[in-house]
Amino acid sequence: MDILSLAFYLSVFSYCLGLLLRALPIPFFTVKKLGRLLVVDSVFSAILVFSYRSITTIIEYLSSVLGADWASYSMWVTERTSLLLLLLSAFKAIGIVTSKIGLGAVFSSLISSIINLITTSLTTLLTVTVVALMLKTASSFLIALGILLISVPFRLARGAGAMIIAITVVFSIGIPLMPHFIATVSSGTLTSPSLxxxxxxxxxxxxxxxxxxxxxxxxxxxxxxxxxxxxxxxxxxxxxxxxxxxxxxxxxxxxxxxxxxxxxxxxxxxxxxxxxxxxxxxxxxxxxxxxxxxxxxxxxxxxxxxxxxxxxxxxxxxxxxxxxxxxxxxxxxxxxxxxxxxxxxxxxxxxxxxxxxxxxxxxxxxxxxxxxxxxxxxxxxxxxxxxxxxxxxxxxLQLDVLAPETAFFYITYMFVELTILPLIYVTILLTITYGVARLLGGVSANIARYLVMV
Missing domain, CATH: 2.60.40.1120 (Carboxypeptidase-like, regulatory domain)
Structure with a gap:
C-alpha cells in the first residue's frame, strides 16, 4: 500500500468516525463539534490526496514562471565552490610561503581569519545546497508524506504534515532563485575575487x-x-x-x-x-x-x-x-x-x-x-x-604573497555574498514556509473550511 492510498483510507476513516459522533444520541455539544471537525478534516485531506498531481504541477509551473532553473543554480554553486576551494588553497600556500621567509608571525593571524571566513562561506553554501537538493530529489515523497500526516485523525500530526508540504513547495521553488537574489542585492558593490x-x-x-x-x-x-x-x-x-x-x-x-x-x-x-x-x-x-x-x-x-x-x-x-x-x-x-x-x-x-x-x-x-x-x-x-x-x-587570482591583507576586503565581501546573504534568503523562505504551513494547518485562516465549504 502506497502513502497516498493510506492517506485516503485515513480520510475515509475520519469521515466515518465524524458522522458516527454526530449521529450519537447524546446531548453533548462538544462531541457533536468534534464530529463536525473530523468530517471537515477528512474531506480536506481527501481533496489533498486527489490534488497530489496538481501540487507537483503547480511547483513546476511556478518554477518556470519565476525562472527557477536547477541547472543554472548547480552551475552557480559549482563556480562559487571551486573559487572558494582555490582561495582556501591559495591562502594556505601564502601562509606556508610567509612562514618560510620569516614573516609568519606578521601574517599568521590575518591569514587564519581569512581562512576561517572562506571555510564558513564554503560550509554555508554547501549545506544550503545539499539540503535543497535533498528536498528537490525527495519532493514527491515528502508531499505524499505531508498529506498522510494531515490525514491522521484528530489533527495529531496535521502541523507536521503542513510544515513538510510547505517547506517542500517553498524551497523547491525558492532555492534556485537564490543566485538572482544575491546578484540583485549585491549589484553595484565591490566585485568579489575571481580567476x-x-x-x-x-x-x-x-x-x-x-x-x-x-x-x-x-x-x-x-x-x-x-x-x-x-x-x-x-x-x-x-x-x-x-x-x-x-x-x-x-x-x-x-x-x-x-x-x-x-x-x-x-x-x-x-x-x-x-x-x-x-x-x-x-x-x-x-x-x-x-x-x-x-x-x-x-x-x-x-x-x-x-x-x-x-x-x-x-x-x-x-x-x-x-x-x-x-x-x-x-x-x-x-x-x-x-x-x-x-x-x-x-x-x-x-x-x-x-x-x-x-x-x-x-x-x-x-x-x-x-x-x-x-x-x-x-x-x-x-x-x-x-x-x-x-x-x-x-x-x-592575482594574490600577492607579501601583501595578503589587500585581499581581506574581497574575502569579506565574498563572506557577505556567500554566507550572510544566503542565510538571509533562507530566513525569508522559512518565513514564507511558516505562513503556508499555517494556511494548510488551520491556525488562523483555515484553508480547509474554504475548500469543503462548511
Missing part, C-alpha cells in the same frame, strides 16, 4: 635518457618572463596538480626544470577543454643513479648497454669524439668509478650548492672508442630538499 585566467589540472612525469623517473626535480612556469608557479616532482618523478588545490595553466607556456643544479627549458603545451594535461619531460643527457644523484653523458656518446642494480650502474659506451661523462653526488657520498675494469681518475672536480644541498661533480674524459664503465656510489644520507612551492592559483 583572471583559467585553471587546469596536470599530471607531469620527468624521465632520464633510459626512461627512468627523475625524483625531486624543481619546475617553474613562465609566460613572457612573467613567473607563474613553482612545483617539485615527487621521488617517483611525478607531479600531480589539481585545479581545485594548486592549479596549472591551461595555455602553452615556458617551463624551466632544475635537477640537482642542471637547468633545462621546455615548451609546455596547453590542455584542451576540461581534459587534464598528461605530459612527460625527457632529459636526454642524464642518467639516474638515485634520488638527486645523476650521471651526465656528453655529446658523441652512444649507450650500447645499460644495467642498474641498487647503488651500481654499468654502462657500455661507444664514443665517437673527444667527450666526457660526469657523476654528481651529494658531498658526503663516496664514489668509485671503473673504466674497463680499472679505477678511473677524474679530470675535473666541481663543487656547488643547490637549494642548500652540497654537491660534488666528478668529470671523466673520454676519447673515441668503446668503454665499459662501472659506477658505484655509497649513499651516506639524503639531504631534504627545501623548495618554496608557489602554486599557480596565486597568479590566477
Amino acid at each position: 583572471h585566467e583559467p585553471v587546469c589540472s596536470a599530471i607531469l612525469h620527468i624521465v632520464d635518457a633510459k626512461g627512468n623517473p627523475i625524483g625531486q626535480a624543481v619546475i617553474e612556469g613562465y609566460r613572457d618572463e612573467d613567473f607563474l608557479y613553482r612545483y617539485v616532482f615527487n621521488v617517483n618523478g611525478q607531479l600531480v596538480v589539481d585545479k581545485l588545490s594548486s592549479g596549472f595553466p591551461c595555455e602553452e607556456h615556458l617551463v624551466r626544470v632544475e635537477i640537482s643544479g642542471f637547468r633545462y627549458s621546455f615548451n609546455m603545451p596547453g590542455s584542451s577543454g576540461d581534459m587534464s594535461l598528461n605530459y612527460t619531460l625527457l632529459i636526454p643527457d642524464l642518467l639516474v643513479l638515485d634520488t638527486r644523484r645523476l650521471v651526465e653523458i656528453g655529446s658523441g656518446v652512444y649507450i650500447a648497454e645499460y644495467s642498474k642494480l641498487e647503488n651500481e650502474l654499468t654502462l657500455q659506451l661507444e664514443v665517437y669524439e673527444n667527450t666526457y661523462f660526469a657523476v654528481y653526488i651529494e658531498a658526503q657520498d663516496e664514489l668509485v668509478v671503473l673504466i674497463n675494469g680499472e679505477v678511473a681518475e677524474e679530470s675535473r672536480v666541481v663543487q656547488y650548492t643547490w637549494y642548500s644541498i652540497d654537491y660534488v661533480g666528478y668529470e671523466y674524459t673520454l676519447t673515441p672508442g668503446v668503454y665499459l664503465v662501472n659506477i658505484v656510489v655509497d649513499y651516506k644520507s639524503t639531504t631534504p630538499l627545501d623548495v618554496l612551492v608557489e602554486p599557480f592559483i596565486l597568479k590566477a
Whole structure:
C-alpha cells in the first residue's frame, strides 16, 4: 500500500468516525463539534490526496514562471565552490610561503581569519545546497508524506504534515532563485575575487635518457618572463596538480626544470577543454643513479648497454669524439668509478650548492672508442630538499604573497555574498514556509473550511 492510498483510507476513516459522533444520541455539544471537525478534516485531506498531481504541477509551473532553473543554480554553486576551494588553497600556500621567509608571525593571524571566513562561506553554501537538493530529489515523497500526516485523525500530526508540504513547495521553488537574489542585492558593490585566467589540472612525469623517473626535480612556469608557479616532482618523478588545490595553466607556456643544479627549458603545451594535461619531460643527457644523484653523458656518446642494480650502474659506451661523462653526488657520498675494469681518475672536480644541498661533480674524459664503465656510489644520507612551492592559483587570482591583507576586503565581501546573504534568503523562505504551513494547518485562516465549504 502506497502513502497516498493510506492517506485516503485515513480520510475515509475520519469521515466515518465524524458522522458516527454526530449521529450519537447524546446531548453533548462538544462531541457533536468534534464530529463536525473530523468530517471537515477528512474531506480536506481527501481533496489533498486527489490534488497530489496538481501540487507537483503547480511547483513546476511556478518554477518556470519565476525562472527557477536547477541547472543554472548547480552551475552557480559549482563556480562559487571551486573559487572558494582555490582561495582556501591559495591562502594556505601564502601562509606556508610567509612562514618560510620569516614573516609568519606578521601574517599568521590575518591569514587564519581569512581562512576561517572562506571555510564558513564554503560550509554555508554547501549545506544550503545539499539540503535543497535533498528536498528537490525527495519532493514527491515528502508531499505524499505531508498529506498522510494531515490525514491522521484528530489533527495529531496535521502541523507536521503542513510544515513538510510547505517547506517542500517553498524551497523547491525558492532555492534556485537564490543566485538572482544575491546578484540583485549585491549589484553595484565591490566585485568579489575571481580567476583572471583559467585553471587546469596536470599530471607531469620527468624521465632520464633510459626512461627512468627523475625524483625531486624543481619546475617553474613562465609566460613572457612573467613567473607563474613553482612545483617539485615527487621521488617517483611525478607531479600531480589539481585545479581545485594548486592549479596549472591551461595555455602553452615556458617551463624551466632544475635537477640537482642542471637547468633545462621546455615548451609546455596547453590542455584542451576540461581534459587534464598528461605530459612527460625527457632529459636526454642524464642518467639516474638515485634520488638527486645523476650521471651526465656528453655529446658523441652512444649507450650500447645499460644495467642498474641498487647503488651500481654499468654502462657500455661507444664514443665517437673527444667527450666526457660526469657523476654528481651529494658531498658526503663516496664514489668509485671503473673504466674497463680499472679505477678511473677524474679530470675535473666541481663543487656547488643547490637549494642548500652540497654537491660534488666528478668529470671523466673520454676519447673515441668503446668503454665499459662501472659506477658505484655509497649513499651516506639524503639531504631534504627545501623548495618554496608557489602554486599557480596565486597568479590566477592575482594574490600577492607579501601583501595578503589587500585581499581581506574581497574575502569579506565574498563572506557577505556567500554566507550572510544566503542565510538571509533562507530566513525569508522559512518565513514564507511558516505562513503556508499555517494556511494548510488551520491556525488562523483555515484553508480547509474554504475548500469543503462548511
